[in-house]
Amino acid sequence: MQALAQAQREAVLRILEAHRARPGALLEILHGVQAELGFIPAAAVPVIAQELNISRAEVHGVVTFYHYFRSHPAGRHTLRICQAEACQSMGAAALTAHVKQRLGVDFHETTPDGRFTLEPVYCLGNCACSPALLKDEELCGRVTPERFDELLAEWQRDS
Amino acid sequence: MSALTYEIYVPRDASALSLGAESVARAIAAEARTRQIEVRIVRNGSRGLFWLEPLVEVVTPAGRVAYGPVTARDVPGLFDAGFHKGGAHPLALGNIAEHPYLKTQQRLTFERVGVIDPVSVSDYVAHGGYQGLRNALAMSQAEVVQAVTDSGLRGRGGAAFPTGIKWKTVLDQNAPQKYIACNADEGDSGTFADRMLMEGDPLMLVEGMTIAGLAVGATQGYIYLRCEYPHAYRALKEAIAAAYQARYLGADVMGSGRRFDLEVRLGAGAYVCGEETSMLESLEGKRGEVRVRPPLPAIKGLFGQPTVVNNVITLASVPVIVAKGAQHYRDFGMGKSRGTLPIQLAGNIKHGGLVERAFGLTLKELLYDYGGGSATGRPIRAIQVGGPLGAYIPASQFDVQVDYEALAGIGALLGHGGIVVFDDTVDMARMARYAMEFCAIESCGKCTPCRIGSTRGVEVMDRIIQGIDTERNLKLLEDLCETMLQGSLCGLGGMTPYPVTSALKHFSEDFRARARDH
Numbered sequence: 001m002q003a004l005a006q007a008q009r010e011a012v013l014r015i016l017e018a019h020r021a022r023p024g025a026l027l028e029i030l031h032g033v034q035a036e037l038g039f040i041p042a043a044a045v046p047v048i049a050q051e052l053n054i055s056r057a058e059v060h061g062v063v064t065f066y067h068y069f070r071s072h073p074a075g076r077h078t079l080r081i082c083q084a085e086a087c088q089s090m091g092a093a094a095l096t097a098h099v100k101q102r103l104g105v106d107f108h109e110t111t112p113d114g115r116f117t118l119e120p121v122y123c124l125g126n127c128a129c130s131p132a133l134l135k136d137e138e139l140c141g142r143v144t145p146e147r148f149d150e151l152l153a154e155w156q157r158d159s
Numbered sequence: 160m161s162a163l164t165y166e167i168y169v170p171r172d173a174s175a176l177s178l179g180a181e182s183v184a185r186a187i188a189a190e191a192r193t194r195q196i197e198v199r200i201v202r203n204g205s206r207g208l209f210w211l212e213p214l215v216e217v218v219t220p221a222g223r224v225a226y227g228p229v230t231a232r233d234v235p236g237l238f239d240a241g242f243h244k245g246g247a248h249p250l251a252l253g254n255i256a257e258h259p260y261l262k263t264q265q266r267l268t269f270e271r272v273g274v275i276d277p278v279s280v281s282d283y284v285a286h287g288g289y290q291g292l293r294n295a296l297a298m299s300q301a302e303v304v305q306a307v308t309d310s311g312l313r314g315r316g317g318a319a320f321p322t323g324i325k326w327k328t329v330l331d332q333n334a335p336q337k338y339i340a341c342n343a344d345e346g347d348s349g350t351f352a353d354r355m356l357m358e359g360d361p362l363m364l365v366e367g368m369t370i371a372g373l374a375v376g377a378t379q380g381y382i383y384l385r386c387e388y389p390h391a392y393r394a395l396k397e398a399i400a401a402a403y404q405a406r407y408l409g410a411d412v413m414g415s416g417r418r419f420d421l422e423v424r425l426g427a428g429a430y431v432c433g434e435e436t437s438m439l440e441s442l443e444g445k446r447g448e449v450r451v452r453p454p455l456p457a458i459k460g461l462f463g464q465p466t467v468v469n470n471v472i473t474l475a476s477v478p479v480i481v482a483k484g485a486q487h488y489r490d491f492g493m494g495k496s497r498g499t500l501p502i503q504l505a506g507n508i509k510h511g512g513l514v515e516r517a518f519g520l521t522l523k524e525l526l527y528d529y530g531g532g533s534a535t536g537r538p539i540r541a542i543q544v545g546g547p548l549g550a551y552i553p554a555s556q557f558d559v560q561v562d563y564e565a566l567a568g569i570g571a572l573l574g575h576g577g578i579v580v581f582d583d584t585v586d587m588a589r590m591a592r593y594a595m596e597f598c599a600i601e602s603c604g605k606c607t608p609c610r611i612g613s614t615r616g617v618e619v620m621d622r623i624i625q626g627i628d629t630e631r632n633l634k635l636l637e638d639l640c641e642t643m644l645q646g647s648l649c650g651l652g653g654m655t656p657y658p659v660t661s662a663l664k665h666f667s668e669d670f671r672a673r674a675r676d677h
């Protein structure tokens with residue numbers, strides 16, 4: 001297990017301090033850590049466990065239960081493509097295949113340039129504008145393969 | 160605001176943003192500056208006519224005139240046409256309130272969504288907001304609970320349990336602390352009513368939860384929001400801060416001396432956390448494993464205390480009931496399904512969006528009169544009602560009415576009111592496989608029939624799709640479904656058989672005769 005860098009450790013402690021007084025705040029703390037560090041480093045688990053006075057296994061169990069939390073570094077952006085029924089009815093499978101081919105990665109993988117991590121998601125509440133995807137916090141609707149190429153060009157210009 | 164300031168509405172609703180509403184708002188602001196026209200841009204919710212989004216509205220003496228769908232490129236032309244005064248333009252839709260999709264609706268819960276500035280308390284109050292809370296403060300706790308019972312309101316999250324009875328149970332408990340937990344996990348594909356309401360009129364949810372808190376004696380509320388909804392998260396945070404500021408939340412609600420505190424908590428991408436006991440585990444900061452019942456959450460819920468768990472739409476229906484009376488609400492609907500239901504038309508549908516009507520409309524009216532048929536223009540072959548655990552319904556049954564009992568009568572369920580439409584290119588064996596796969600991905604792991612059965616289900620469906628030993632595998636599939644139905648603790652494992660067996664029953668040709676796949 002890689003030790004936490006000093007800055008990471010400080011961030012984790014700061015987030016813990018901000019939430020500690022709130023009952024049942026473990027998910028909030030994990031959200032905070034992932035938002036700040038991009039993932040939840042294995043070495044953060046014992047720190048969180050100790051500060052909250054719960055077992056490491058409990059913290060680890062929570063991190064692994066939820067699809068959103070990840071234990072490994074990811075790309076600078078996360079692309080979540082909806083795989084659920086409404087998006088399927090409008091071509092999500094073809095869109096997904098296109099995106100995988102364009103980025104050269106499968107789900108849960110990161111592009112070699114470190115720009116994008118690709119994840120599946122099950123409904124984004126955009127089911128009247130399917131197929132949908134979420135880039136970080138930017139929601140996109142009616143994403144045809146052609147539209148995806150336009151979006152990708154925009155994103156590559158921006159970063 | 161000077162007389163020459165034009166008021167323009169551009170939605171902040173996530174779906175509208177997903178189609179470019181942000182760049183439209185920016186283009187309008189920039190173009191107005193260049194032309195030295197003074198505008199006030201209000202970021203409203205969506206009216207729920209998504210094929211017309213981004214839908215821009217301007218305030219004119221003749222009402223709110225709409226234009227849509229607008230792209231940033233259209234904006235200079237719109238100004239040339241004097242759209243800010245309601246001028247004629249190819250994208251003009253006239254007075255939006257007169258649009259047939261809206262005019263024929265019965266919007267009680269969605270009355271203000273798309274109309275007001277969602278995070279402005281003064282706008283909310285100017286449009287009738289907080290009248291329910293005002294009334295509730297003048298009533299006894301038992302009277303408020305009775306009003307909710309008399310309204311006939313049943314939970315809109317899926318199980319359709321009478322809300323008043325649940326509240327009465329919590330009211331009757333003697334406990335040091337009680338809670339109101341709003342289920343905003345909205346995980347069903349084809350549903351977005353909770354999201355639209357939280358983005359378009361979040362104060363109505365805040366008011367509903369406050370009334371619930373006063374009614375049952377709970378001083379703390381939590382909204383459990385799925386993390387896939389970042390826009391709703393922002394709107395809720397802003398609305399809650401505004402409500403605290405205006406003293407509609409906190410230690411002295413509306414000067415009554417009574418307390419109600421409220422905060423939003425984020426989920427982390429687990430469908431099962433929409434199940435109420437799993438949600439409570441998650442709110443406590445744990446793995447979202449389903450609890451064995453009894454005890455009911457109303458008796459031992461969050462942190463072991465009596466807890467009202469209700470869906471967003473259930474809680475948002477309460478202010479109207481308390482403001483206008485139980486009878487007013489009850490007068491809508493049919494049989495044991497009282498009031499209105501926000502139905503969501505999704506997937507392969509031409510006019511996708513939100514239709515709030517009294518119970519009793521037929522599927523046909525929804526799909527064709529409102530929905531305009533499929534988006535692709537091909538025949539509609541199947542719909543799935545009620546999310547990923549809901550049954551598939553073939554076109555031959557589209558005459559059935561939308562009502563809890565009527566749908567149950569054909570082996571289907573209404574759930575949270577989402578309808579996902581598929582045209583005749585759909586492969587129903589693949590949809591059945593997906594139902595099993597989804598269950599395998601999302602199972603909390605507590606019961607074997609769900610955890611293992613769904614994985615076996617995917618394998619069996621793979622063989623059926625490949626045309627291998629079809630009849631034997633179909634038999635296996637039916638046995639698996641029976642085991643899951645009987646041996647699961649919660650609806651995820653227990654209801655996954657609905658989409659699978661309904662697909663097989665109504666579309667068996669997609670399961671048999673798969674030789675073409677070789």
Ligand SMILES: Cc1cc2nc3c(=O)[nH]c(=O)nc-3n(C[C@H](O)[C@H](O)[C@H](O)COP(=O)(O)O)c2cc1C
Pocket residue numbers: 313314315316317318319320322342343344345346347430431432433434435436468469470471473474649650651
């Ligand atoms: C697997 C599963 C997922 C569920 N997801 C949700 C959900 O996302 N939102 C919701 O309100 N209810 C959901 N429910 C229903 C809840 O368990 C519960 O019945 C509901 O929150 C109660 O509120 P209501 O009476 O206002 O409907 C789900 C149930 C199951 C079995």
Ligand code: SF4
Pocket residue numbers: 431449601602603604605606607609610647648649650651652653
């Ligand atoms: S049916 Fe599935 S999701 Fe529900 S409690 Fe059992 S294992 Fe968990």
Ligand code: FES
Pocket residue numbers: 082083084085086087088122123124125126127130131132347348349350
């Ligand atoms: S199913 Fe894809 S956004 Fe809802």
